[in-house]
Amino acid sequence: MSRDSTSPALHAAETLCDEKGERLTPIRRRVLELVLEADGPVKAYDLLEALKPGPGSAKPPTVYRALEFLLGLGLVHKVEALNAYVGCSHSHDTGGAELFICSDCGSVQECHGAPASTQTPDGFIIERSVVEHFGHCGNCRS
Amino acid sequence: MSRDSTSPALHAAETLCDEKGERLTPIRRRVLELVLEADGPVKAYDLLEALKPGPGSAKPPTVYRALEFLLGLGLVHKVEALNAYVGCSHSHDTGGAELFICSDCGSVQECHGAPASTQTPDGFIIERSVVEHFGHCGNCRS
DNA sequence: GACTGAGACGTTATAATATTACACCCGTGA
DNA sequence: TCACGGGTGTAATATTATAACGTCTCAGTC
Numbered sequence: 001m002s003r004d005s006t007s008p009a010l011h012a013a014e015t016l017c018d019e020k021g022e023r024l025t026p027i028r029r030r031v032l033e034l035v036l037e038a039d040g041p042v043k044a045y046d047l048l049e050a051l052k053p054g055p056g057s058a059k060p061p062t063v064y065r066a067l068e069f070l071l072g073l074g075l076v077h078k079v080e081a082l083n084a085y086v087g088c089s090h091s092h093d094t095g096g097a098e099l100f101i102c103s104d105c106g107s108v109q110e111c112h113g114a115p116a117s118t119q120t121p122d123g124f125i126i127e128r129s130v131v132e133h134f135g136h137c138g139n140c141r142s
Numbered sequence: 143m144s145r146d147s148t149s150p151a152l153h154a155a156e157t158l159c160d161e162k163g164e165r166l167t168p169i170r171r172r173v174l175e176l177v178l179e180a181d182g183p184v185k186a187y188d189l190l191e192a193l194k195p196g197p198g199s200a201k202p203p204t205v206y207r208a209l210e211f212l213l214g215l216g217l218v219h220k221v222e223a224l225n226a227y228v229g230c231s232h233s234h235d236t237g238g239a240e241l242f243i244c245s246d247c248g249s250v251q252e253c254h255g256a257p258a259s260t261q262t263p264d265g266f267i268i269e270r271s272v273v274e275h276f277g278h279c280g281n282c283r284s
Numbered sequence: 285g286a287c288t289g290a291g292a293c294g295t296t297a298t299a300a301t302a303t304t305a306c307a308c309c310c311g312t313g314a
Numbered sequence: 315t316c317a318c319g320g321g322t323g324t325a326a327t328a329t330t331a332t333a334a335c336g337t338c339t340c341a342g343t344c
Contacts (some may be wrong), residue, residue, distance in 0.1 A: 061295085186302080304326085309320105
């Protein structure tokens, strides 16, 4: 229930899955909801807790499988330095985003257009980049 | 890489510690050696194994404490996306380096001069950046 | 309807990574 | 001497993640 209040991001996810022929199953959808609802990076085991209102169900593989799926579609990002996950509102390609994480309030802002590295080593071909900035956001500094 | 008994990096580390009034104890020195000798990122528990020729000694806190010390001095970097550690030959400030990790051979190259991010969110002040690029190095592509 | 193959999920166990808490030792300086 | 602090030893545990294998369901097919 409360499906009427589908967030735009959730709706975009459904559209994306349709396009790619992927299945946004209830579990995957629920995990995405939880990540999107959070106001900051979420830990896998917090998702796990949130996922088990009933008994028995929701073991680690459940949430990791859902996260893997969502990461693959670029619907969530992993914050490597925190071992945590954030929802992605842009639904861009999975390439990787540039994340700005406020150490005070925990909020995460996402920028796109990967910064061309000043100098790439001779012949190095980049496939995936992890770019995470930690600091203090404008709100927390004012 | 180098297996010299007195690598330049090790000597530089001693100098740095002298300057900063820090103590490069045998354990810390041994951990640094191990990280520098490795030809790629090293896992904490691999260090732990390498550290225990004798019985009893070398429990997790031992290696994590040494790593924390070395990270603090910028003598090693943590590869967040791998939960692994690499030696730093530059002995620059702890600010953070830009790492290029070859997925084929595991080698890590380090560049400096942090790439100005294309767009920093309004008012965001960056304190620490994690920049890790994964791909294929020139050697592995030729 | 029954068979089959693929994908998603359930379940158990365990691996891998990291930290907490407290005790001990040892050198320095009051 | 004594207290103190830094570094280390040790046990226990917390946190994060994966392996291995079984089951269920659904679509396509016979």
